[in-house]
Amino acid sequence: MSVLKKRELPMGIIFIIALLCILDYFIIGITGLSNIVKMIGNWAIVISAIAMGLGMLNLLLVNARNIMQRKGNYFYSIWTVIVMLLTFFLAAYGGMDYPPYKWIFDNIYQPTGQAFFGLSFLYTCAAAYIAFRVRTLETSMLLIAGIIGMIGRTPIILTLWEGFTPISDWITNVPGGGTFTAFKISIGLGTILIGIRTIIGIERSYIGEEIA
Amino acid sequence: MTAERKSLAEKILTINPKIIMIILLILLIIPLAKPLALPLAISKNTKHFYEIIDGFKPGAKVLFNYIPTTATMGDLCPPSVPVIYHLYTKHVKIYFVGVGVADGILTLIDTQVFSTIPPEKFGYKYGEDWCNLGFLAGGDITWATFAKDIRAAVKFDRYGNPIDSLPMMKEINSIKDFDYVIHCGESITILVRQWGDPYKIPLLVISTTAAVPMDVIPFYRTGQIYEYLGGLGAGAEYEKLVNRPGKAIASVDAITLTHIFLIGIIILGNIVYSSTRLRGGKIR
Numbered sequence: 001m002s003v004l005k006k007r008e009l010p011m012g013i014i015f016i017i018a019l020l021c022i023l024d025y026f027i028i029g030i031t032g033l034s035n036i037v038k039m040i041g042n043w044a045i046v047i048s049a050i051a052m053g054l055g056m057l058n059l060l061l062v063n064a065r066n067i068m069q070r071k072g073n074y075f076y077s078i079w080t081v082i083v084m085l086l087t088f089f090l091a092a093y094g095g096m097d098y099p100p101y102k103w104i105f106d107n108i109y110q111p112t113g114q115a116f117f118g119l120s121f122l123y124t125c126a127a128a129y130i131a132f133r134v135r136t137l138e139t140s141m142l143l144i145a146g147i148i149g150m151i152g153r154t155p156i157i158l159t160l161w162e163g164f165t166p167i168s169d170w171i172t173n174v175p176g177g178g179t180f181t182a183f184k185i186s187i188g189l190g191t192i193l194i195g196i197r198t199i200i201g202i203e204r205s206y207i208g209e210e211i212a
Numbered sequence: 213m214t215a216e217r218k219s220l221a222e223k224i225l226t227i228n229p230k231i232i233m234i235i236l237l238i239l240l241i242i243p244l245a246k247p248l249a250l251p252l253a254i255s256k257n258t259k260h261f262y263e264i265i266d267g268f269k270p271g272a273k274v275l276f277n278y279i280p281t282t283a284t285m286g287d288l289c290p291p292s293v294p295v296i297y298h299l300y301t302k303h304v305k306i307y308f309v310g311v312g313v314a315d316g317i318l319t320l321i322d323t324q325v326f327s328t329i330p331p332e333k334f335g336y337k338y339g340e341d342w343c344n345l346g347f348l349a350g351g352d353i354t355w356a357t358f359a360k361d362i363r364a365a366v367k368f369d370r371y372g373n374p375i376d377s378l379p380m381m382k383e384i385n386s387i388k389d390f391d392y393v394i395h396c397g398e399s400i401t402i403l404v405r406q407w408g409d410p411y412k413i414p415l416l417v418i419s420t421t422a423a424v425p426m427d428v429i430p431f432y433r434t435g436q437i438y439e440y441l442g443g444l445g446a447g448a449e450y451e452k453l454v455n456r457p458g459k460a461i462a463s464v465d466a467i468t469l470t471h472i473f474l475i476g477i478i479i480l481g482n483i484v485y486s487s488t489r490l491r492g493g494k495i496r
Binding site: 004026034037038040041042044047048049052062084096102105106109110113114117122123125126127128129130132133134143146149150153154155156157158159162164172173176177180181184 | 227229232233236250251252255281282283286290319320322323344348349350351353354356357361364365387395401410418421425426427429430432442448449464467468470471472474475477478479481482485486
């Protein structure tokens, strides 16, 4: 088997890079090490940019396959490919400030994106009317917290009675903030654990293997 | 008579969601077409944020990380305008950048900020008083590299000038050289992890309303985030503080009307629901 296909090579690279980054983070003042980590950081920025191009290529391949196989609503795929290639070539030809490219971005992409999220607001409101009912103890608590939360973000009500502000702040800061602090700590601990598992080679899903 | 009442209760409880959506749409459009100038209370967070910026000394170096997306621009762009306006009036040096993963970073700052309040109008000269370092795509490593050595991450500004040709970049090598960081966008955890904690730099955050409890509060309570502005509502308050009414104040009227309507129908729905249940009526 070629050395490039062996799993030891990517695992070794990950181990060395992770070790260098960790050492650089905790041990400040080693110039040589710092320069190496800076160089790795630069590579990561370049790879991030390449990943966007790779994403576009993948989207192109998936849609091209749909078109060739006449799958489902394949005409949407045709439209996706046309718009994607048009936008790409306009930006590649004239740069990010090329007026036709900016026009597409500012007048089509941004308003449609906004419209999509505006629609989700309307659906959320309609769903809230049905969900916020005093059916059980839990839904009653959700109702009370939801109503106070909404009042806390309705300026005219806050000007009528200032007493709502501390109640709304308390719900946001104490039960809300406390719960999310616990989430953040759990996510942090989980990330450290995955990092350690990756460095010591137990976690291998990133090279297409099952988790050990 | 009883049958009629039940029928009305049933109608209220099973109202077509499209009717709610149409009413909400009307309530959104009216104040945007004709602002109602409803009263606005200033929250303590917004007041503190204002006082911090008001205390900036002329010439202070402020890094402004601007990364709203098409999803969050409605909640983030209006509050950023009065904050940037306030910075102009304090004559601080502003270094705009977009570090993160977001669509529209490159053009949003042009269409949402510079078109409304061009820096030149406030006597700002490009390269000396303000600059735009452009967009850097990426996660943790990109943030860390930028913080550690800006020149390793950025070679040219947004307009293609080498950053070493900008006089205001002479004293800047890493994030430690800035006096404050103002972050407008998501990715709060990365911000604290890669910029705030390692370099002990004061972080001010303009966040979406929805992200305040989950992303901002845990770090605000521990002092890792110095102060924050929570979305459009806080933006409207800030516009009032700097005495420059704009998009946020116009939008907050729409928020007020829709919230009042929503609170009203939820309370009405629950009164009808509870009374029907108490009477032993069937609810679908």
